[in-house]
Amino acid sequence: MKRWFLLAFLFLLPASCPAAEDLFEIKPVADGVYSAIAKPTHRVNSNAAIIFLGDSVMVVDANSTPSAARGLIEQIKKLTPRPVKYVVNTHFHWDHTQGNEAYTNAWPAGVEIISSEATRANMERLGIPRWKRELAAMPQEVEQLKSDLQRATSADQKDSIRKTLAEAEAYFAELKNIQITMPTMTVDSRLILHRDSRTVEILWLGRAHTDGDLFVFLPKEKVLATGDALHGWTPTMRDSYPYDWIQTLDTAEKLDFEYVIGGHGEVMHGKQKFELWKQYFRDLLESTTAAYVEGATMEEAKKHVSEFLTAKYADKFDHFSQNVAGDVAKAYQVINPSR
Ligand SMILES: [Zn+2]
Incomplete structure:
Protein backbone atom coordinates (compact mmCIF):
# COMPACT_ATOMS: atom_id res chain seq x y z
CA MET A 1 0.00 0.00 0.00
CA LYS A 2 2.75 2.37 0.99
CA ARG A 3 4.70 1.66 -2.20
CA TRP A 4 1.60 2.23 -4.33
CA PHE A 5 1.03 5.53 -2.60
CA LEU A 6 4.62 6.61 -3.26
CA LEU A 7 4.39 5.64 -6.94
CA ALA A 8 1.13 7.54 -7.32
CA PHE A 9 2.77 10.56 -5.73
CA LEU A 10 5.70 10.37 -8.14
CA PHE A 11 3.35 10.30 -11.14
CA LEU A 12 1.65 13.42 -9.86
CA LEU A 13 4.90 15.43 -10.03
CA PRO A 14 5.03 17.65 -13.11
CA ALA A 15 7.56 16.01 -15.41
CA SER A 16 8.13 18.76 -17.97
CA CYS A 17 8.66 21.71 -15.64
CA PRO A 18 12.27 21.89 -14.40
CA ALA A 19 12.55 22.14 -10.62
CA ALA A 20 13.44 25.58 -9.32
CA GLU A 21 16.54 24.07 -7.73
CA ASP A 22 17.74 23.33 -11.25
CA LEU A 23 17.94 27.02 -12.12
CA PHE A 24 19.14 28.85 -9.00
CA GLU A 25 21.28 28.22 -5.99
CA ILE A 26 19.90 30.27 -3.10
CA LYS A 27 22.54 31.41 -0.60
CA PRO A 28 22.04 33.56 2.51
CA VAL A 29 24.16 36.72 2.43
CA ALA A 30 22.84 38.48 5.57
CA ASP A 31 19.81 38.01 7.86
CA GLY A 32 16.81 37.99 5.49
CA VAL A 33 18.96 38.72 2.43
CA TYR A 34 19.73 36.01 -0.14
CA SER A 35 21.53 35.74 -3.43
CA ALA A 36 19.91 33.57 -6.12
CA ILE A 37 22.82 32.48 -8.27
CA ALA A 38 21.70 31.37 -11.72
CA LYS A 39 23.06 27.97 -12.73
CA PRO A 40 24.59 27.68 -16.22
CA THR A 41 22.08 27.42 -19.07
CA HIS A 42 22.53 27.55 -22.85
CA ARG A 43 20.89 30.98 -22.96
CA VAL A 44 22.28 33.04 -20.15
CA ASN A 45 20.11 33.61 -17.09
CA SER A 46 20.79 36.36 -14.55
CA ASN A 47 21.15 36.24 -10.79
CA ALA A 48 18.70 37.88 -8.41
CA ALA A 49 18.89 39.28 -4.90
CA ILE A 50 16.07 38.52 -2.44
CA ILE A 51 15.53 41.07 0.33
CA PHE A 52 12.95 40.57 3.11
CA LEU A 53 11.21 43.81 4.12
CA GLY A 54 9.14 42.59 7.08
CA ASP A 55 5.67 42.55 5.52
CA SER A 56 6.88 41.89 1.99
CA ILE A 76 11.08 32.40 -2.48
CA LYS A 77 7.80 30.83 -1.31
CA LYS A 78 9.82 28.17 0.46
CA LEU A 79 11.73 30.90 2.33
CA THR A 80 8.80 33.12 3.36
CA PRO A 81 4.98 33.34 3.12
CA ARG A 82 5.27 37.11 2.52
CA PRO A 83 4.46 38.43 -0.98
CA VAL A 84 6.94 39.99 -3.37
CA LYS A 85 5.93 43.63 -3.52
CA TYR A 86 8.92 45.20 -5.28
CA VAL A 87 10.94 44.02 -8.28
CA VAL A 88 13.93 46.13 -9.30
CA ASN A 89 15.12 46.01 -12.92
CA THR A 90 18.76 47.09 -12.62
CA HIS A 91 18.87 47.78 -16.38
CA PHE A 92 16.86 47.08 -19.53
CA HIS A 93 18.59 43.97 -20.89
CA TRP A 94 16.38 40.97 -21.65
CA ASP A 95 18.09 38.64 -19.19
CA HIS A 96 17.13 40.98 -16.32
CA THR A 97 13.60 41.98 -17.37
CA GLN A 98 11.87 39.26 -19.41
CA GLY A 99 10.62 37.60 -16.20
CA ASN A 100 8.74 40.71 -14.98
CA GLU A 101 5.35 39.27 -15.94
CA ALA A 102 5.81 36.30 -13.57
CA TYR A 103 5.69 38.66 -10.58
CA THR A 104 2.63 40.63 -11.65
CA ASN A 105 0.87 37.33 -12.47
CA ALA A 106 1.80 35.78 -9.11
CA TRP A 107 0.70 38.86 -7.10
CA PRO A 108 -1.88 40.70 -9.25
CA ALA A 109 -2.97 42.85 -6.31
CA GLY A 110 0.21 44.82 -6.41
CA VAL A 111 3.83 44.46 -7.44
CA GLU A 112 5.77 47.62 -8.19
CA ILE A 113 8.44 47.14 -10.83
CA ILE A 114 11.11 49.74 -10.19
CA SER A 115 13.70 50.99 -12.68
CA SER A 116 15.51 54.17 -13.55
CA GLU A 117 13.80 56.53 -15.99
CA ALA A 118 16.44 55.67 -18.60
CA THR A 119 15.82 51.92 -18.23
CA ARG A 120 12.09 52.32 -18.78
CA ALA A 121 12.74 54.39 -21.91
CA ASN A 122 15.39 51.88 -23.08
CA MET A 123 12.93 49.00 -22.76
CA GLU A 124 10.60 50.80 -25.15
CA ARG A 125 13.22 52.06 -27.59
CA LEU A 126 15.71 49.17 -27.60
CA GLY A 127 14.37 46.22 -25.60
CA ILE A 128 11.13 45.71 -27.54
CA PRO A 129 12.74 46.00 -31.03
CA ARG A 130 15.49 43.56 -29.98
CA TRP A 131 12.87 41.12 -28.67
CA ALA A 152 26.73 15.09 -35.96
CA THR A 153 28.67 11.83 -35.91
CA SER A 154 29.55 11.03 -32.28
CA ALA A 155 27.04 10.21 -29.56
CA ASP A 156 28.50 12.95 -27.33
CA GLN A 157 28.03 15.56 -30.06
CA LYS A 158 24.47 14.42 -30.64
CA ASP A 159 23.63 14.57 -26.93
CA SER A 160 25.01 18.07 -26.59
CA ILE A 161 23.18 19.39 -29.70
CA ARG A 162 19.95 17.68 -28.63
CA LYS A 163 20.14 19.45 -25.24
CA THR A 164 20.81 22.83 -26.89
CA LEU A 165 17.99 22.26 -29.38
CA ALA A 166 15.52 21.42 -26.60
CA GLU A 167 16.53 24.60 -24.72
CA ALA A 168 16.30 26.72 -27.89
CA GLU A 169 12.83 25.36 -28.75
CA ALA A 170 11.57 25.92 -25.19
CA TYR A 171 13.01 29.46 -25.22
CA PHE A 172 11.41 30.24 -28.59
CA ALA A 173 8.03 28.99 -27.34
CA GLU A 174 8.30 31.30 -24.32
CA LEU A 175 9.61 34.25 -26.30
CA LYS A 176 6.53 34.17 -28.56
CA ASN A 177 4.22 34.53 -25.57
CA ILE A 178 6.10 37.03 -23.44
CA GLN A 179 3.89 39.84 -22.17
CA ILE A 180 6.29 42.78 -22.11
CA THR A 181 5.81 44.16 -18.60
CA MET A 182 7.11 47.67 -18.08
CA PRO A 183 8.38 49.23 -14.84
CA THR A 184 5.56 50.86 -12.87
CA MET A 185 7.75 53.16 -10.79
CA THR A 186 10.83 55.05 -11.97
CA VAL A 187 13.71 56.46 -9.97
CA ASP A 188 15.56 59.64 -10.82
CA SER A 189 18.67 59.24 -8.68
CA ARG A 190 17.62 57.86 -5.28
CA LEU A 191 14.70 56.03 -3.69
CA ILE A 192 14.92 54.91 -0.06
CA LEU A 193 12.63 52.36 1.57
CA HIS A 194 12.54 52.77 5.33
CA ARG A 195 11.34 49.64 7.13
CA ASP A 196 11.60 48.60 10.76
CA SER A 197 13.79 45.69 9.83
CA ARG A 198 16.01 47.45 7.30
CA THR A 199 16.67 50.37 5.01
CA VAL A 200 17.02 49.83 1.26
CA GLU A 201 18.63 52.48 -0.94
CA ILE A 202 17.98 52.27 -4.68
CA LEU A 203 20.59 54.41 -6.39
CA TRP A 204 21.43 55.69 -9.86
CA LEU A 205 25.11 56.64 -9.64
CA GLY A 206 25.92 57.54 -13.24
CA ARG A 207 26.15 55.87 -16.64
CA ALA A 208 27.93 52.51 -16.70
CA HIS A 209 26.89 49.20 -18.35
CA THR A 210 23.95 51.21 -19.73
CA ASP A 211 22.76 54.77 -19.07
CA GLY A 212 20.20 53.52 -16.54
CA ASP A 213 21.96 51.13 -14.14
CA LEU A 214 20.56 50.98 -10.62
CA PHE A 215 22.44 49.80 -7.54
CA VAL A 216 20.58 48.44 -4.50
CA PHE A 217 22.38 49.15 -1.24
CA LEU A 218 21.64 47.85 2.25
CA PRO A 219 23.73 50.10 4.51
CA LYS A 220 23.13 48.22 7.76
CA GLU A 221 23.84 44.78 6.30
CA LYS A 222 26.67 46.14 4.09
CA VAL A 223 25.32 44.44 0.96
CA LEU A 224 25.35 45.96 -2.55
CA ALA A 225 23.51 44.54 -5.58
CA THR A 226 25.13 45.80 -8.78
CA GLY A 227 23.30 44.23 -11.74
CA ASP A 228 25.72 44.15 -14.67
CA ALA A 229 27.58 47.30 -13.64
CA LEU A 230 29.84 44.83 -11.81
CA HIS A 231 29.66 41.04 -11.67
CA GLY A 232 31.67 37.85 -11.47
CA TRP A 233 32.17 37.34 -15.23
CA THR A 234 33.61 39.56 -17.97
CA PRO A 235 31.99 42.99 -18.48
CA THR A 236 29.68 43.28 -21.49
CA MET A 237 30.04 46.65 -23.17
CA ARG A 238 27.57 46.84 -26.09
CA ASP A 239 25.33 49.53 -24.55
CA SER A 240 27.92 50.93 -22.17
CA TYR A 241 29.58 54.30 -21.53
CA PRO A 242 33.13 53.19 -20.73
CA TYR A 243 34.57 56.50 -19.44
CA ASP A 244 31.50 57.14 -17.26
CA TRP A 245 31.57 53.52 -16.11
CA ILE A 246 34.97 54.04 -14.40
CA GLN A 247 33.60 57.06 -12.50
CA THR A 248 30.36 55.29 -11.59
CA LEU A 249 32.32 52.37 -10.13
CA ASP A 250 34.45 54.90 -8.20
CA THR A 251 31.26 56.37 -6.70
CA ALA A 252 29.76 52.95 -5.91
CA GLU A 253 32.99 51.79 -4.33
CA LYS A 254 32.80 54.59 -1.77
CA LEU A 255 29.67 53.02 -0.26
CA ASP A 256 30.32 50.97 2.88
CA PHE A 257 29.67 47.35 1.84
CA GLU A 258 31.23 43.94 2.30
CA TYR A 259 29.19 41.70 0.00
CA VAL A 260 28.35 42.31 -3.65
CA ILE A 261 25.60 40.44 -5.49
CA GLY A 262 26.26 40.94 -9.20
CA GLY A 263 24.04 40.11 -12.16
CA HIS A 264 26.17 37.07 -13.05
CA GLY A 265 28.63 34.79 -11.27
CA GLU A 266 29.20 34.21 -7.58
CA VAL A 267 28.73 36.63 -4.67
CA MET A 268 31.83 38.84 -4.33
CA HIS A 269 33.54 40.00 -1.14
CA GLY A 270 35.13 43.40 -0.68
CA LYS A 271 36.12 45.81 -3.41
CA GLN A 272 38.80 43.92 -5.34
CA LYS A 273 36.61 43.38 -8.40
CA PHE A 274 35.88 47.11 -8.63
CA GLU A 275 39.62 47.79 -8.97
CA LEU A 276 40.01 45.05 -11.59
CA TRP A 277 37.14 46.32 -13.76
CA LYS A 278 38.28 49.95 -13.56
CA GLN A 279 41.85 49.01 -14.46
CA TYR A 280 40.60 46.92 -17.37
CA PHE A 281 38.50 49.79 -18.75
CA ARG A 282 41.42 52.22 -18.34
CA ASP A 283 43.83 49.89 -20.17
CA LEU A 284 41.27 49.18 -22.88
CA LEU A 285 40.60 52.89 -23.50
CA GLU A 286 44.26 53.98 -23.28
CA SER A 287 45.57 51.23 -25.58
CA THR A 288 42.79 51.66 -28.12
CA THR A 289 43.34 55.43 -28.12
CA ALA A 290 47.09 54.91 -28.66
CA ALA A 291 46.40 52.54 -31.57
CA TYR A 292 43.92 55.03 -33.07
CA VAL A 293 46.40 57.91 -32.76
CA GLU A 294 49.00 55.83 -34.60
CA GLY A 295 46.54 55.45 -37.48
CA ALA A 296 45.36 51.86 -36.81
CA THR A 297 42.10 50.80 -38.43
CA MET A 298 39.47 49.26 -36.18
CA GLU A 299 40.49 45.77 -37.38
CA GLU A 300 44.16 46.46 -36.63
CA ALA A 301 43.30 47.88 -33.20
CA LYS A 302 41.13 44.83 -32.45
CA LYS A 303 44.05 42.52 -33.21
CA HIS A 304 46.85 44.37 -31.39
CA VAL A 305 44.96 45.67 -28.36
CA SER A 306 43.25 42.29 -27.88
CA GLU A 307 46.65 40.60 -27.75
CA PHE A 308 47.88 43.01 -25.08
CA LEU A 309 44.70 42.79 -22.98
CA THR A 310 44.52 39.00 -23.29
CA ALA A 311 48.09 38.65 -22.02
CA LYS A 312 47.27 40.87 -19.03
CA TYR A 313 43.68 39.83 -18.16
CA ALA A 314 42.83 36.39 -19.59
CA ASP A 315 43.43 34.60 -16.28
CA LYS A 316 41.59 37.29 -14.28
CA PHE A 317 38.18 37.02 -16.00
CA ASP A 318 35.93 34.12 -17.03
CA HIS A 319 35.34 33.65 -20.80
CA PHE A 320 37.65 36.61 -21.44
CA SER A 321 38.98 35.84 -24.92
CA GLN A 322 35.48 35.56 -26.46
CA ASN A 323 34.66 39.18 -25.58
CA VAL A 324 37.84 41.18 -25.77
CA ALA A 325 37.85 42.02 -29.53
CA GLY A 326 34.29 43.33 -29.16
CA ASP A 327 35.40 45.52 -26.25
CA VAL A 328 38.20 47.01 -28.38
CA ALA A 329 35.68 47.70 -31.17
CA LYS A 330 33.43 49.44 -28.63
CA ALA A 331 36.34 51.58 -27.35
CA TYR A 332 37.29 52.45 -30.96
CA GLN A 333 33.70 53.52 -31.65
CA VAL A 334 33.72 55.71 -28.53
CA ILE A 335 36.82 57.49 -29.83
CA ASN A 336 35.61 57.61 -33.42
CA PRO A 337 31.78 57.32 -33.50
CA SER A 338 31.66 57.51 -37.29
CA ARG A 339 33.15 53.98 -37.53
ZN1 LIG B 1 23.01 40.38 -17.71
Missing part, protein backbone atom coordinates in the same frame (compact mmCIF):
# COMPACT_ATOMS: atom_id res chain seq x y z
CA VAL A 57 9.83 40.98 -0.21
CA MET A 58 11.96 42.84 -2.75
CA VAL A 59 13.62 41.00 -5.65
CA VAL A 60 16.45 42.60 -7.62
CA ASP A 61 16.31 41.56 -11.30
CA ALA A 62 13.68 39.46 -13.02
CA ASN A 63 15.74 36.84 -14.93
CA SER A 64 15.75 35.85 -18.58
CA THR A 65 12.32 34.25 -18.96
CA PRO A 66 8.96 34.11 -17.17
CA SER A 67 9.61 30.41 -16.41
CA ALA A 68 12.97 31.22 -14.79
CA ALA A 69 11.29 33.93 -12.67
CA ARG A 70 8.47 31.49 -11.77
CA GLY A 71 11.14 29.02 -10.67
CA LEU A 72 12.64 31.67 -8.43
CA ILE A 73 9.22 32.60 -7.05
CA GLU A 74 8.74 28.96 -6.00
CA GLN A 75 12.07 29.14 -4.17
CA LYS A 132 11.01 41.29 -32.00
CA ARG A 133 14.24 40.80 -33.95
CA GLU A 134 15.15 37.77 -31.84
CA LEU A 135 11.67 36.33 -32.40
CA ALA A 136 12.18 36.68 -36.14
CA ALA A 137 15.63 35.05 -35.99
CA MET A 138 14.77 32.09 -33.74
CA PRO A 139 13.24 29.75 -36.39
CA GLN A 140 16.49 29.87 -38.35
CA GLU A 141 18.51 29.09 -35.21
CA VAL A 142 16.28 26.09 -34.47
CA GLU A 143 16.59 24.83 -38.09
CA GLN A 144 20.37 25.21 -37.93
CA LEU A 145 20.52 23.12 -34.74
CA LYS A 146 18.34 20.46 -36.37
CA SER A 147 20.66 20.21 -39.36
CA ASP A 148 23.71 20.20 -37.03
CA LEU A 149 22.10 17.27 -35.22
CA GLN A 150 21.68 15.33 -38.46
CA ARG A 151 25.29 15.90 -39.43
